[in-house]
Amino acid sequence: KLSRLFMRESSKILHAPLPSLTDRQLIKLFKNCLLYHRQQHGIGASISWQADADKERVTRGIWQKIETHLRQTGSSHELADIFGILTTPEQESLAALEEKDFLRLAILIKSKPKALRIFKTNEASEIMKKLHQADESLYNKINKHYRNYCWLTYQYKGPAASLEQFLGRWQTLVKGQSDPKSLLKKFISERKQVLNQQKLLNKQIKLTPYLKKIVRMGQRLVYIKDFRKYALYHGMYCYEPLFIEIGRRLGLTISQIWAMNTWEIPDALLKRQFNVHELNERQKLAVAYTDAKKYVVYTGQTARNFLTKVVFEKQFQQMIGELHGTPACSGKAVGTVKIVNLPTDMKKMKQGDIMVAHNTNPNLVPAMKKAAALVSEAGGLTCHTAIVARELRIPSVVGVPGADKILHDGDRVKVDATHGIIKKI
Structure with missing residues (x-):
């Protein structure tokens, strides 16, 4: 609510x-x-x-x-096999709703010869200009989809997904061998299958x-x-x-506004009270510290001095044969490790790789879709990796301490997501 x-x-x-x-x-x-x-x-x-x-x-x-x-x-049921099914929500995520709407529009594009030709023969930057002349109804539907979902990958400071990114996704799909009707049918069918399995399990395990x-x-x-x-x-x-x-109005960049505390913004606009040097320093390095008595933001050398006194908790497993975590979606896979923590890392991913991350977020979903298995240090059934793994039915182990530090690009591993085990091979 x-x-x-x-x-x-x-x-x-x-x-x-x-x-x-x-x-x-x-x-x-x-x-x-x-x-x-x-x-x-x-x-x-x-x-x-x-x-x-x-x-x-x-x-x-x-x-x-x-x-x-x-x-x-x-x-006789193996808990690792059924845990992900039992804990799958009945409601679909916003990402799943976007995927279905995206596929429905892809079906519509393929059903219209003029629109399909525009998508197949033009750069993404030219598509909307020509589509507006050829099919205003489809043009409006694409714009609506973009407005409804462009913010899904925004996170905290953006940017939002561009219209060209959406157009590029449709282009790739309609130019390729995949049939959007079949993909949508499979997407809906797999979702129904999980919910039906859930009902059946509730009866079987009583x-x-x-x-x-x-x-x-x-x-x-x-x-x-x-x-x-x-x-x-x-x-x-x-x-x-x-x-x-x-x-x-203040002669500041959005990055300088982002560097303000929320209560500093009204004073900045209404009283013109702000320190440009401090805002710039915060963008370089800032430590926000709070205790029962105070809240303070340290910058520059003061921040560096503060950090040298802080003892950070580190939890790493040693790679003695295997790593252990919590099964998020059961299954097994063998493949090559690719560490993907940032969108810029996604270019490393090839179909069938094992994607390893500290934690994942919506920006990394295109890479996650290519993975034969997902491994993350962040854990729990509510972590993003676990949620996406269940939606895409990708074997996944979460809550693996130091996963993206112990494993390296190019490692060959076997992931047993039924028992939460990762082994080098």
Whole structure:
């Protein structure tokens, strides 16, 4: 609910005539949005992120309770095979909804000879210009899809996906051998299959009412965390034109506005109180420190001195034959390791590689789709890697300490995602 309210309020920024608003009106718009942002990111995080972030407490708790039930009832089911199915949410993620809408538009493009020819014979930068003349209805539908979903990969500072990126995806699909109708049918069928398996398993393993509630809680956590994250990306995307306008009035860049604390923005715009040197220093290096008595931002040498005194917790396994983690989606795969932590790393990925990351995010999904298996240091059934693995049915092991430090590009490994084991071969 908080995420939906935040999305509703932040959308008002996109529809506001920002240049014609007064300074006070801009700040009112910002504060109204920030109210829901704080609740969504504060209260929401305590429910959907912190609950499982430390040592996968929720994931392991659900796992252990179901494991005990299977043992006590003498069930022949292997928990690793069914855990991902049981904890799959009934609701589809926003990424899944975009994929279905994308495929439906690809089907429409292929059904229209003129539009198909435009996509096949033009650069992405020229497609919309020619499509507007040839098929205004399709032109409008593509623009609507772009507006509805361009922010999915925005994260905290953008950029949003460009229209050309969407057009490029459609181009690749309609030029290739894959049939969008078959892909959509498979996508929907696999989703139904998982939900049907879920219903069948509930009957077969005879979960108690209490365990059903626990499993349902796991499903809701997975969905809420994913939805909350996308709502946050939407909000950050909506802030961008507001911050650009505030920066224009103050003679500052959007990066300098981003470097402000939220309570500094009203003072900057209404009182013209801000320190340009400090904002520039924060962009180079900044440490935000808080305790029960104070909140302070250190920059420059002060920040470096502070960091030398901080003891960071490190958890690494040694590669003695194998690494262990939590199964997120069962299955097995053999392949070549590619470390992918940033979008710039994605060019390394080839079909069938084993993708290893500290954690994944929506920007990395194109690479994840190529993977024979996914491995991440971030863990828990609510981590992004686990969510995408279940949606795409890719074998995955999460919660592997130091995975992207111990494994290296080019390593040949065998991933047993049913038992949470990675072995070098």
